[in-house]
Amino acid sequence: MxxxxxxxxxxxxxxxxxxxxxxxxxxxxxxxxxxxxxxxxxxxxxxxxxxxxxxxxxxxxxxxxxxxxxxxxxxxxxxxxxxxxxxxxxxxxxxxxxxxxxxxxxxPEASSPDMxxxxxxxxxxxxxxxLSLQERLQQYCRTRAVLAPHEVQKAQSLALDICTEIQRFLHSRHPDMPLGEMSLGGSLLDDLQVVSADHACLLVPLQLEASLWRLIPGEETLLTHPLHWMVRRLNLEYFPRGRSYWDRYLVGGYLSAEVVVNMFSKAVMETVNWPAISSTLDCLVRPVLGGPDLKLEIRSERCHQPLFISVLPILREGDVVLTAQPELTSPWVNAWRLSxxxxxxxxxxxxxxxxxxxxxxxxxxxxxxxxxxxxxxxxxxxxxxxxxxxxxxxxxxxxxxxxxxxxxxxxxxxxxxxxxxxxxxxxxxxxxxxxxxxxxxxxxxxxxxxxxxxxxxxxxx
Structure with missing residues (x-):
């Protein structure tokens, strides 16, 4: 199936x-x-x-x-x-x-005296x-598929600056929120981005207590979807709600990815003083509102095109990586996406x-x-x-x-x-x-x- x-x-x-x-x-x-x-x-x-x-x-x-x-x-x-x-x-x-x-x-038509x-x-x-097809492909790689190192470096540097500012803000405004070290991810970091260095992911790892939470594969849930996982709260009879910070985002005994995303939307996208950060970093930073995902748009003289950064809450357990992406798991509010x-x-x-x-x-x-x-x-x-x-x-x-x-x-x-x-x-x-x-x-x-x-x-x- x-x-x-x-x-x-x-x-x-x-x-x-x-x-x-x-x-x-x-x-x-x-x-x-x-x-x-x-x-x-x-x-x-x-x-x-x-x-x-x-x-x-x-x-x-x-x-x-x-x-x-x-x-x-x-x-x-x-x-x-x-x-x-x-x-x-x-x-x-x-x-x-x-x-x-x-x-x-x-x-080609002549467009300047220097033609x-x-x-x-x-x-x-x-x-x-x-040119042979092999030569055409090599030429295509150099001009389209492979990004210039300085272009990648500028985009990564700008994304890291944004990452540092967001992490500093969350630690100061929400010091009790158990988060891991934020990092960049995606094709920009893995040398798989093409055409232009215009997007990156800011990974925000949530830290869960191993004794209180269990990651459940989609095949074992009512969703029956191999990419839709759920995060169940355990031992509520011995460790009632409130024992874990993330209990406040429970829906029906499960940690809701959609509620977590909504929380970050209010805590980061709608609360951070983006004009101040823009002034500090000498660039224009603004949230892209209106969509189900958390996305920032950055315009800077360091980059020729806008850079879009997706803020992605994630859960890690061994080799399993779950992401909070309601746009991919809708209409299931509790579903997390297996990456x-x-x-x-x-x-x-x-x-x-x-x-x-x-x-x-x-x-x-x-x-x-x-x-x-x-x-x-x-x-x-x-x-x-x-x-x-x-x-x-x-x-x-x-x-x-x-x-x-x-x-x-x-x-x-x-x-x-x-x-x-x-x-x-x-x-x-x-x-x-x-x-x-x-x-x-x-x-x-x-x-x-x-x-x-x-x-x-x-x-x-």
Whole structure:
């Protein structure tokens, strides 16, 4: 069973006929497997399904006929199916790739007297178009995926200053609040941030008495969700409420993540004298209000773009890290979110260290591509990281010279996962990391990635 609402597709009526026809088309076209062709024809299939939904006063047979006529697929023979698919999909693939190539090699207009001579500019354009995929990927890493060290250092320094101010404020205003040492976390600290150094996490660890609290996995609760944990108060008959500082945030015998977040919102976001801190740090610091999360926006001359810092209350017990993120656990007020990010990041580091591999580099390229491409922007970091981890189990060659091969392989693998609508979490297979994507988003991603099978360079522009 996959959690977070995995998509289900109907298998009756029109859908049965369409699946049969598309299965035949896969055999005829032979584009490398059912996954490749399936995602390429996904938009066509759904269009047919939508057109085939008959109104209450219309005949189903009439709507089916109209749907096939619209796509020039009046015959169910494999030959006609192939022509229909090529006409609807492959024509657009060719057009898109030609346009991307034309844009890549297009001559730039002169914008200043300091422009390079025409002959030198033309030579560089020819060199750019003649680069191999491996060279293009390496260039993309330098310009998009890998942040400049001074940019990362400035963002980290600014985030640490904010961390120090918040910790000082909480210790002075709430000295009895049992908190651990605050620290920064996230991709900015783990060298996994791409495009720009514009976000970080401020981790605020809550200290719980081991004899009074127990962290309960989601599978053992009524939530039955592997990522939704609960924190139960123990021994209330011997140690009544008030024995622990965190008893004031109990809801039904459990420590409520939502109540804890609301407390920090009032204690930090709405109480701290942000103008004074802005003056001290020589930057503009202000809370981002109105959302379920705790977020600060910092603007400084030290950074070219705004820096957003998420204040994240967490609980740690051994290897288990729980975060208070109501936006992810709603509507359950008591639910805490199990964070798999530390495990995933550690696994990537271990694998790359063992064979001097390019897994993290591949993840960063994929993250940059998805962030800069509107059609792929809905793909977050977690699915891409887990994609590479799954591929690492079956692929041994992760040398730096194989970056282009692994990049192309990731495209093919991702198409397959999108077609199935399921990408299992590497450490929690019951979790579907694609469940938050809509059908329209899957259609757009599938079409873009299908184009990139034959022309992967279009993702690097």
């Amino acid at each position: 996959y959690f977070q609402g995995g998509r289900r597709r109907g298998k009756e009526g029109i859908a049965v006929a369409l699946d049969f026809l598309l299965s035949n088309a896969r055999l005829v076209l032979g584009v490398g497997g059912a996954a490749l062709l399936g995602i390429a024809t996904l938009a066509v299939k759904r269009f047919i399904e939508r057109a085939g939904r008959a109104a209450e006063d219309e005949k189903v047979e009439q709507k089916i006929a109209e749907s096939w006529e619209d796509l020039s697929l009046a015959s169910a023979s494999p030959t006609m199916i192939r022509k229909g698919i090529e006409g609807v999909v492959l024509k657009h693939v060719a057009k898109a790739t030609r346009q991307q190539k034309a844009d890549l090699c297009q001559k 390079q001579p025409k002959s030198e500019s033309k030579s560089k354009r020819i060199q750019l178009c003649a 798999l990010y530390p495990c995933e990041t550690q696994r990537l580091v271990q694998l790359d260290t063992a064979d001097d591999g390019c897994r993290r580099q591949t993840v960063k390229v994929l993250k940059a591509v998805c962030r800069l491409n509107p059609a792929l922007r809905a793909l977050e970091a977690a699915p891409l990281t887990n994609l590479v981890l799954h591929l690492s189990d079956s692929e041994c060659d992760w040398s730096q010279n194989s970056l282009h091969a692994r990049f192309q392989q990731c495209i093919v693998e991702l198409i397959g996962y999108l077609e199935q609508g399921v990408l299992q979490s590497y450490f929690k297979p019951a979790v579907n990391l694609l469940s938050n994507l809509s059908e329209d988003q899957v259609d757009q991603m599938g079409f873009m990635l299908y184009c990139a099978i034959s022309e992967p360079e279009i993702l690097l522009i």
